Amino acid sequence: MEQNYIYAPALTSEFRCKVPLKETRQLFIVNGKVQGGKSPFSLRLKEGEVMKEMLQIISVRHKSYKEHLATQQDFHFGKGSSGKIIQCSHTFSPDRFRTTEKVTISLERDAVAEFYIMQNEHNNAEHSTSYEVNLGAGAFLKMVFLSLHGGVIRNDIFLDFNEKHAECDLAGLYLTDSKQLMDNNIYVNHLVPECNSNQLFKGILDDEGVARFYGRINVAPDAQKTEAYQANHNLLISDKAKAYTSPQLEIYAGDVKCSHGATIGRLNEDELFYMRTRGIPAAEARILQQKAFAYEVLEKISNTELRERMLSLVERRLRGEFSHCSTCIRNCC
Amino acid sequence: MNNDNIMLKISGLKVSIDDREILTGVNLEVRPGEVHAIMGPNGSGKSTLSAVLAGKENYKVTEGEILFEGEDLLKLSPEERSWAGVFLGFQYPIEIPGVTNVNFIKTAVNEHRKRKGLPELSAAQFLKLMRERMAYVEMDSSFTSRGVNVGFSGGEKKRNEIFHMAMLEPKLAILDETDSGLDVDALRVVAGGINRLKTPENATIVITHYQRLLDYIVPDYIHVIYKGRIIKSAGRELAQEIEQRGYDWLIN
Ligand SMILES: Nc1ncnc2c1ncn2[C@@H]1O[C@H](COP(=O)(O)OP(=O)(O)O)[C@@H](O)[C@H]1O
Ligand SMILES: [Mg+2]
Numbered sequence: 001m002e003q004n005y006i007y008a009p010a011l012t013s014e015f016r017c018k019v020p021l022k023e024t025r026q027l028f029i030v031n032g033k034v035q036g037g038k039s040p041f042s043l044r045l046k047e048g049e050v051m052k053e054m055l056q057i058i059s060v061r062h063k064s065y066k067e068h069l070a071t072q073q074d075f076h077f078g079k080g081s082s083g084k085i086i087q088c089s090h091t092f093s094p095d096r097f098r099t100t101e102k103v104t105i106s107l108e109r110d111a112v113a114e115f116y117i118m119q120n121e122h123n124n125a126e127h128s129t130s131y132e133v134n135l136g137a138g139a140f141l142k143m144v145f146l147s148l149h150g151g152v153i154r155n156d157i158f159l160d161f162n163e164k165h166a167e168c169d170l171a172g173l174y175l176t177d178s179k180q181l182m183d184n185n186i187y188v189n190h191l192v193p194e195c196n197s198n199q200l201f202k203g204i205l206d207d208e209g210v211a212r213f214y215g216r217i218n219v220a221p222d223a224q225k226t227e228a229y230q231a232n233h234n235l236l237i238s239d240k241a242k243a244y245t246s247p248q249l250e251i252y253a254g255d256v257k258c259s260h261g262a263t264i265g266r267l268n269e270d271e272l273f274y275m276r277t278r279g280i281p282a283a284e285a286r287i288l289q290q291k292a293f294a295y296e297v298l299e300k301i302s303n304t305e306l307r308e309r310m311l312s313l314v315e316r317r318l319r320g321e322f323s324h325c326s327t328c329i330r331n332c333c
Numbered sequence: 334m335n336n337d338n339i340m341l342k343i344s345g346l347k348v349s350i351d352d353r354e355i356l357t358g359v360n361l362e363v364r365p366g367e368v369h370a371i372m373g374p375n376g377s378g379k380s381t382l383s384a385v386l387a388g389k390e391n392y393k394v395t396e397g398e399i400l401f402e403g404e405d406l407l408k409l410s411p412e413e414r415s416w417a418g419v420f421l422g423f424q425y426p427i428e429i430p431g432v433t434n435v436n437f438i439k440t441a442v443n444e445h446r447k448r449k450g451l452p453e454l455s456a457a458q459f460l461k462l463m464r465e466r467m468a469y470v471e472m473d474s475s476f477t478s479r480g481v482n483v484g485f486s487g488g489e490k491k492r493n494e495i496f497h498m499a500m501l502e503p504k505l506a507i508l509d510e511t512d513s514g515l516d517v518d519a520l521r522v523v524a525g526g527i528n529r530l531k532t533p534e535n536a537t538i539v540i541t542h543y544q545r546l547l548d549y550i551v552p553d554y555i556h557v558i559y560k561g562r563i564i565k566s567a568g569r570e571l572a573q574e575i576e577q578r579g580y581d582w583l584i585n
Binding site: 274276295 | 387388389390410411412414415416420421423426427429430431432436437438440441444445448480497501
């Protein structure tokens with residue numbers, strides 16, 4: 001594995017994660033600077049290489065640099081290689097941070113990769129990330145976005161299927177309150193036959209929070225036997241929350257299975273009453289319903305410890321606390 | 334009769350939905366240890382009465398009152414009624430995808446304990462209690478990890494209602510058509526669970542429009558409700574008569 005950093009035990013304790021996940025290596029990027037290594041960050045897995053530990057990349061915006069920051073991260077998975085990446089982004093203070101990030105992910109033939117993207121920033125932070133993804137033959141990519149908190153969070157994903165039999169599973173959960181904006185734009189491009197793509201994005205929107213979802217599936221004329229699915233579901237908790245959803249299918253091949261669905265709804269009143277008759281107070285019942293709604297996305301996290309931690313972060317978030325782990329006062333995971 | 338010992342007292346209850354009067358003047362008294370059956374044709378207001386007792390919104394009480402252990406029940410929220418000891422078994426139990434049955438009932442039990450000033454049950458204590466109470470209705474442990482009522486058959490949903498009741502140990506259980514959609518075996522199991530939960534201190538109102546359930550759960554009183562009011566109250570022998578003659582002779 002070629003990666004251009006070394007673990008930096010000397011890192012100031014301010015940035016250290018107090019409760020690291022098991023079997024996980026951590027890398028810190030502070031204001032775009034890779035700690036103990038060269039910037040921008042890049043990772044290359046050789047042919048057949050299997051990452052034994054997860055790699056957690058924790059990007060932090062710190063008040064020592066308040067200018068607009070443009071950064072990049074590059075991931076290359078060689079033939080048949082596999083690995084799991086956790087990307088966390090945080091702000092350490094409520095300053096007006098603006099971050100523009102580009103992430104490239106390429107998987108060669110039969111590579112398998114999972115990306116868990118955890119976004120947890122203050123209300124003044126604007127963070128826009130553009131993911132450029134290329135998948136080779138038989139490759140499998142899973143990406144799970146957890147946009148927990150942030151002023152403006154924008155994720156653009158441009159994913160191209162370049163060779164047959166590749167598959168991607170894209171999922172996201174976004175939670176807004178106050179005047180936050182979460183914006184997801186997904187372009188899945190089926191250029192070749194016999195690839196599968198699956199998208200599931202769900203949002204819970206409170207206060208005056210706004211969510212935008214734009215999902216475009218393009219199936220080229222030769223891309224026969226494509227299977228492409230997309231779903232976007234939004235739960236409005238308050239009267240002023242808003243969701244805009246725009247699913248787009250452009251299909252130029254005949255023999256394909258494609259579907260898309262989008263909903264914007266509210267909590268189910270019958271469920272609520274049922275729970276209350278069993279003695280579950282209304283507020284608690286609403287949290288249970290929202291957790292249930294979120295679970296469909298969170299259950300895609302294959303690592304149990306990470307999933308449990310994300311579940312508890314989401315629960316705290318739904319209870320209106322800025323999320324952090326129970327054993328640590330830092331606002332990170 | 335001793336008035337102090339009345340658990341539930343419904344007097345002159347009139348209820349409207351969207352300006353349509355559904356309950357047109359219901360009177361009912363229930364004492365600890367009693368089992369009451371409420372019968373009546375479809376659409377006569379049985380489910381409406383049970384929903385009003387449980388605190389469902391959008392049901393407007395235009396006249397009358399409901400006292401539970403001497404307190405005004407109508408001013409309590411549904412959860413407060415549950416904590417006070419009122420339980421409603423739904424005619425159509427609600428499915429809650431994503432909330433597991435075990436988490437659901439654990440949350441409910443601990444909320445009840447909180448109101449009684451009791452600490453939460455430990456995981457082991459809870460598991461023991463749950464196993465014991467599931468056995469009351471011969472429920473398989475696989476139902477605990479599934480979403481509440483999701484993919485349950487009609488009979489399984491009704492068993493689950495009685496399982497919830499067994500966990501919460503209400504003072505007053507109102508069971509709305511717990512027998513509907515059950516085959517004979519399931520009916521025997523569900524009725525067995527209900528009978529097992531009976532004590533001299535608690536009371537049960539079973540709502541049904543078949544006499545069948547009353548072969549298993551023997552009521553002290555039977556009330557016939559029609560067009561939103563109780564038109565006949567009698568002892569358990571009334572069930573036989575309704576079985577033979579239907580409701581027409583009572584209505585006319
Ligand atoms: N939510 C509702 N909105 C309007 N009408 C209702 C509603 N629920 C019940 N009703 C009406 O009230 C009457 C009594 O219904 P219900 O209480 O369900 O009767 P039962 O349980 O005895 O079959 C019926 O005429 C029914 O159509
Ligand atoms: Mg009914």
